[in-house]
Amino acid sequence: MIRFENVTKRYRGTKRPALSDVDFNVEAGEFVFLVGASGSGKSTCLRLILREDVPTTGRVAVLGRDLRSLANRKVPYFRRQIGSVFQDFRLLPSKTVAQNVAFSLQVIGSSRGFIQQAVPEALALVGLDGKAKRMPHELSGGEQQRVAIARAIVNRPKVLLADEPTGNLDPATSVGIMQLLTRINAGGTTVVMATHEAAFVDQMQRRVIELQNGVMVRDELGGGYGDTSSIPRLQPETVRGAAAAAALTAVQEVQRETAAVPEVRPPDPPAETNRPTRAAEPAASGEPADAGQAPASGDEQASARVPRTNPIILPEVDVAELGMADRLGLSDGDDEEVGPTS
Numbered sequence: 001m002i003r004f005e006n007v008t009k010r011y012r013g014t015k016r017p018a019l020s021d022v023d024f025n026v027e028a029g030e031f032v033f034l035v036g037a038s039g040s041g042k043s044t045c046l047r048l049i050l051r052e053d054v055p056t057t058g059r060v061a062v063l064g065r066d067l068r069s070l071a072n073r074k075v076p077y078f079r080r081q082i083g084s085v086f087q088d089f090r091l092l093p094s095k096t097v098a099q100n101v102a103f104s105l106q107v108i109g110s111s112r113g114f115i116q117q118a119v120p121e122a123l124a125l126v127g128l129d130g131k132a133k134r135m136p137h138e139l140s141g142g143e144q145q146r147v148a149i150a151r152a153i154v155n156r157p158k159v160l161l162a163d164e165p166t167g168n169l170d171p172a173t174s175v176g177i178m179q180l181l182t183r184i185n186a187g188g189t190t191v192v193m194a195t196h197e198a199a200f201v202d203q204m205q206r207r208v209i210e211l212q213n214g215v216m217v218r219d220e221l222g223g224g225y226g227d228t229s230s231i232p233r234l235q236p237e238t239v240r241g242a243a244a245a246a247a248l249t250a251v252q253e254v255q256r257e258t259a260a261v262p263e264v265r266p267p268d269p270p271a272e273t274n275r276p277t278r279a280a281e282p283a284a285s286g287e288p289a290d291a292g293q294a295p296a297s298g299d300e301q302a303s304a305r306v307p308r309t310n311p312i313i314l315p316e317v318d319v320a321e322l323g324m325a326d327r328l329g330l331s332d333g334d335d336e337e338v339g340p341t342s
């Protein structure tokens with residue numbers, strides 16, 4: 001279905017070829033991950049499959065056609081059989097969800113009847129049947145990518161190319177997109193997906209083609225993402241000034257709380273004398289009540305919750321005085337370490 005024969009692609013003005021002697025064959029119905037570091041040549045592969053570019057040497061054949069001999073005027077017809085989705089969705093912002101999906105059918109001259117039937121079907125497949133009239137900006141990123149997928153498959157292409165389709169999405173949303181692509185593949189569409197998502201590649205155990213600097217270094221059925229040990233790890237590190245910022249926040253919090261506490265005055269003497277008073281009322285001298293007396297009644301407990309002292313008045317914190325700019329690492333040329341240990 002997709003055949004690369006000793007494909008080398010050299011972009012003008014570059015020293016190193018983007019692809020060097022790449023050779024593989026994708027059969028109908030396969031799900032293939034293209035993996036490799038940034039710049040390894042994944043997108044170049046997809047561009048060659050879509051006939052956006054041609055190899056410098058070697059041959060690319062898709063759906064039985066040698067793309068080098070495909071006349072330019074026939075390229076749009078050829079592309080109708082290939083759906084594409086990208087990291088940045090590429091929706092038309094002024095068209096509704098349904099219009100975005102319908103648009104790809106209108107440009108290829110599909111009949112009104114077919115469009116009216118195919119668009120709702122595609123939106124239902126991607127789980128967006130209730131959102132046909134929404135504008136793209138009213139959707140989440142995951143929903144926008146679903147629209148893009150609906151647009152890519154509405155014409156029932158034989159091949160779906162996906163270039164980092166989850167690159168802009170959070171992990172949970174990405175899982176939904178991967179499930180959707182798996183479902184589309186299960187329906188018979190060949191899927192070729194370029195990705196950096198090691199976890200998905202490891203979990204799905206599909207065919208993996210790995211590129212390194214344009215060279216195909218692995219073609220493995222049921223493979224994982226591969227060796228990620230060379231990828232730098234993100235280590236927890238001390239954030240400069242974090243301790244000072246936390247301390248300032250805590251002080252300001254206390255200030256706010258104490259400022260909000262009403263001044264505590266001894267309660268007025270009760271009109272009646274038939275209730276216990278000693279534990280609830282401070283002594284005339286202002287001394288706190290003796291906690292060692294008889295168990296307090298409900299009233300007394302409520303009274304005991306009232307703060308018994310005047311609020312602590314803290315002076316306003318002068319940020320400049322604390323040298324916050326320095327402590328937050330915002331001043332020039334100051335190497336002083338301020339962190340949890342200082």
Ligand SMILES: Nc1ncnc2c1ncn2[C@@H]1O[C@H](COP(=O)(O)OP(=O)(O)OP(=O)(O)O)[C@@H](O)[C@H]1O
Pocket residue numbers: 011012014017018036037038039040041042043044045
């Ligand atoms: N139009 C172009 N002109 C010149 N060089 C290009 C062009 N497109 C890509 N390249 C170069 O070809 C190499 C492969 O690029 P490609 O975009 O295929 O890599 P990639 O694996 O898809 O990277 P990423 O994961 O970052 O998308 C890179 O060195 C890149 O700089």
